[in-house]
Amino acid sequence: MINFKFADIGEGIHEGVVLKWHYDVGDTVEEGETIVVIETDKVNAEIPAPESGILKKKGAEVGETIHVGEVLAVIDDGSGDDEEEAPNDESAEKAEKPTDNDASDDDDDDDDESSTKTESAGESGASVVGSVEVSDEVMPASNEHSASKQEASDTKKALATPFVRKLAKDKGIDINTIKGSGPEGRVMKKDVEASDASSEQTASSSAKTTTTRPSYDMPKVREDGTRREKITKLRQSIVKAMDRSNALIPATTVMDEFDVSEMVKFREKQKNIVGDDVKITYLPLIMKAVLLTLKEFPVFNASFDHENEEIIYKDYYNIGIAVDTPDGLIVPNIKDADQKSIIELAKESQSLAQKARDRKVSLDDLKDTTFSVTNYGAFGAKLGTPVINHPEVAILGMGAIEKKPVVIDGEIEVRDIFPVSLSVDHRIIDGGDAGRFMVKLKAYLNDPMLLLLS
DSSP states (O other), X not given: OEEEEOOOOSTXXXXXXXXXXXXXXXXXXXXXSEEEEEEOSSOEEEEEOSSOEEEEEESSOTTOEEETTSEEXXXXXXXXXXXXXXXXXXXXXXXXXXOTTOOOGGGHHHHXXXXXXXXXXXXXXXXXXXXXXXXXXXXXXXXXXXXXXXXXXXXXXXXXXXXXXXXHHHTTOOGGGSOOOSGGGOOOHHHHHHHHHHHHHHOSSOTTOOOOOOOSSOOOOOTTSOOOOOOOHHHXXXXXXXXXXXXXXXXXXXXXXXEOHHHHHHHHHHTTTSOTTOOOOHHHHHHHHHHHHHHHOGGGGOEEETTXXXXXXXXXXXXXXXXXXXXXXXXXXXXXXXXXXXXXXXXXXXXHHHHHHTXXXXXXXXXXXXXXXXXXXXXXXXXXXXXXXXXXXXXXXXXXXXXXXXXETTEEEEEEEEEEEEEEETTTOOHHHHHHHHHHHHHHHHXXXXXXXX
């Protein structure tokens, strides 16, 4: 029997909401198949089965919250072990009993660390990234008792095996507060479970408290004529990001209009040359111009360590693309964008945008962005003041390209005009720097051949 736990998938994710179960209790699942989709504040994680077997129990239903470390599913893999019963075989008994060959207290930390890798019979190390290897050998006895009784009294360190310590840690219980019922006061598995049951009854809130996922149905009108609706996990993440940016970054925005008539002609000639698997839009051309400009103004690709008063320059260029989705704004990034051709930028930006809309972006797609672009022109808007995505120090906003009459050499001509907004962190980027950045970017977009020669 496998206790399949919701593991820490990184990026500060501590909980998620069950979005969809692909199997019901009693169904047979195959190893590697997605059994459940978990909505977090960053991504929708498709969780694969760690082993083949029969789904015996769900740790949370659709709309309920599951926390890291909690059992997500119980799968019967045919081993015959019952995860609810304490191990009672001879090996387990030996593991609970002290021996004369125990090491000193100095090795306690090693025992605690090893407990994250090896568990006793009947417990599985399965997680969202697959099964952790579980040892079949007898786990060595805990060694705390070898210290003198006086030392044990002074430190009040609980006697327990690594397995029991890990069990208490998973349940969020300080094992040193539990009164053990085993030999010499050793804390047993049943003691941890009894303490957990007691704390659930008395705690004002519990890590296993579930919340109902917001309904997509329109909320009912209240007596005062208002409606209230809980925001989604993604929207919660956006709220935090905007609050952080507004609180930490004194931003200023520089706006201009670029004559991109030559770029429009260039794109019209090239868009039908490449294959059907890629569409040359203006975005990859603009991204290429941005990358070339960043190389000349590296501070725009940096971040600022306010506490240590240091500018962190980065020799890699991961360009974030703000993608509008039904659930809110998601900003995946193209890794090492400066090493990619215009066609490669076009392919990858289209792929990332589709993954974002389908909520299939990975955490790696969202990490380590160095500079972002946002295209509100896709919805007909001209100018805006884009919000910097902390810890970045700049973001480029792109408006809709439209034809306008302009005066060139005393003559009125109709040209393709591109409105641009550049928001910068005024702590390390001054208005002059922003202006020079815009002038160089304009030069690249005015003459698209420079994008191919640079």
